[in-house]
Amino acid sequence: MPSSNTCALATSFDVCVIGGGPGGFAAATRAAARGARVCLVEARELGGVCLNTGCIPSRAIGATATVCSLVRRGERFGVKTSAPEIVWPDVLARKDRIVRRLRDGLTQLARQRRIELVAGRAVLQGAGRVVVASAGSTTTTVLDTKTVIVATGARPRGWAVAPFDGRRILSSDDLLRIPQLPQRLAVIGGGVIGCEFASYLAPMGVEVTVYELAPQVLPGQDPDLANALEASLTKAGVRVFTNARVTAVTPGAADMVIHMASGAEPEPGGGGGRQRDLSTRPGGGHPHPPVHVDQVLVTIGRQPNTANLGLEQAGVTLTPSGHVQVDRHLRAAAQTVFAVGDILGRHQTAYTAGEEGAVAAENALGALQTVDYAVVPDCLFTLPEMATVGLTEPKAREHGHTSVAVSRIPWSVSGRAQTLDETEGFVKVVYDSSDQRLLGVQIIGPRATDLIAEAALALKQQMTLTDLVRVLHAHPTLSELLWEAAAQPLGRALYVR
Incomplete structure (x- = not known):
């Protein structure tokens, strides 16, 4: 924090939220709705990673990719088209317009809800005082608060083999x-x-080449889904190397050279695909011919933004990886400090952070709520999309279910999928055959991230296959695929045996 020449008079709040991403914004709005006096401190832009450098901008680029794919298939719809030409500056400009519009909306909502927005970097001075240093200024603001909710998010994890330089070695x-x-x-x-x-x-x-240290892409994910996605990527022209250890990245005159060994063991404990360390280790593997590329995108996980916040001085305990330790009520060791979102190292998704933020706000004001992590959809906005909720077949057995069964329906049986020319993918339902209880759902295919909401609701309500089949599903829709998967074990499926 820069040195200060002046110090504004202390201002008192019931709740001070540090970080204006999905978790922090949800915490601030929930606390304000409960009548608390709330301030929200953000060092950069309101909306956090999700809105500014994550979910929204990448989905905008994904939408452009979807249009490209559709244009190339135009003749299959009876439309003659020429090859699409990507105007990348226009793609970025569209992305920026979307982000700016949504960010402006958040600012207006905060003001309408009488949340005090404070720009700058926050540092805790004990559990009840926050000092904010304004960017580019020597002025600091002192905020006295009854409770603090920390929601500072995470950033791309660097790679020792080839550190980020923003030109050739890129973060997301x-x-x-x-x-x-x-x-x-x-x-x-x-x-x-x-x-x-x-x-x-x-x-x-x-021309994209993917290197993954584990035996499959999306480590920790259902192998059926991972293999289907890898097949899709390969069909789109992506080269995928698994069990691959990148041993060096060397710069050439006009490109970068990737040196790889294969056959190496995956890093211990590297599950989930969200928090892994792909740093190289000596030994192991067999050398492959080098691959020449123009740029390198490093996506080996994210690290929490918990340094230099004064957390330890405020009595907050951090793990060796820098994540905040909290109890089931999201309360840190310091009883008036709560933490939510990516800094917990749990489900690194915007919607989970939002739920945690709302729960933390309630608890900061005296409640004892908890987050139900048992039914959290996991959504991947790949092309095609993937989404899961609940237990996979192996996980169901690990959880003690002894009568685990699976129903799998291919995307191609859907009339709606045929009309859209999107027939690759499947819906898989995991259930307990002893009582028909739904245990989990895995989907890969277009709009999978939208379809998973019904499955999450069914799991939350502890529905059986019969319960799900009794719900009418419109025809022709993609949602019928979930109905078919539930109906098949009951002998009621319409389009498959």
Whole structure:
């Protein structure tokens, strides 16, 4: 924090939220709705990673990729088209317009809800005082508060083999502002972010190569889904190397050279595809011919923004990885400090952070609420999309279910999918055959991230297959696929045996 020449008079609040992303904004709005006096401190832009450098801008680019794919298939719809031409500056301009519009909306909502917005970097001075240093200024603001909710998010994890430089070695943030698309791109890390960008850039004409240390892309994900996505990526022209260890990235005169060994063991504990360390280790593997690329995108996980916040001095306990330790009520060791979102190292999604923010706000004002992590949809906005909720077949057995069964319905049986020329994918329902209780749902296919909401509701309500089948589903819709998957074990499926 810069040195201060002046100090504004202390201002008192019931709740001070540090970080204006999905978790922080949800916490501030919920506390304000409860009548609390709330301030929201944000060092950069309101909306956090999700709105500014994550979910929204990358989905905007994904939408462009979808249009490219559709244009190339135009003749299959009876429409003659020419090859699409990507005007990358226009793609970025559209992305920026969307982000700016949504960010302005958040600012207006905060003002309408009488949330005090404070721009600057916050540091805790004990559990009840926050000092905010304004960017580019020596002025600080002192905020006295009864409770603090920390929601400072995470950032791309750097890679020792090739540190970020913003030009040739890119983070996911960097990729969203490069002036032009590369002809050839290496993606280090085949987790969620890496696979999403690979699936977006390939339809735009970029030659993409993905390197994943684990035996499959999306480590920790259902192997059926991971294998289906890898097949889709390969069909789109993406080269995918699994069990692959990148041993060096060397700069050439006009490109970068990727040196790889295969056959290495995956890093211990590297599940989930969201928090992994792909740093190289000596030994192991067999050398492969080097691959020449123009740029390298490093997507090996994210690290929490918990340094230099004064957390330890305020009595907050951090894990060795820098995540905040909290109890089931999201309360840190310091009883008046709560933490939510990516800094917890749990489900690194905007919607989970939002729920945590709302719960933390309630608890900061005296409640004892908890977050139900048992039914959290996991959505991947790859092309095609993927979404899961509940238990996979192996996980169901690990949880003690002894009569686990699976119903799987291919996307191609859907009349709606046929009309859309989107027939790749499937819906898989995991259930307990002893009582027909739904245990989990996995989907890969167009709009999977929208379809998973019904499955989440069914799991939340502890529905059986019969309960789900009794709900009428309109025809022709993609949602019928979930109905078919539930109906099949009951002998009621219409389009499959």
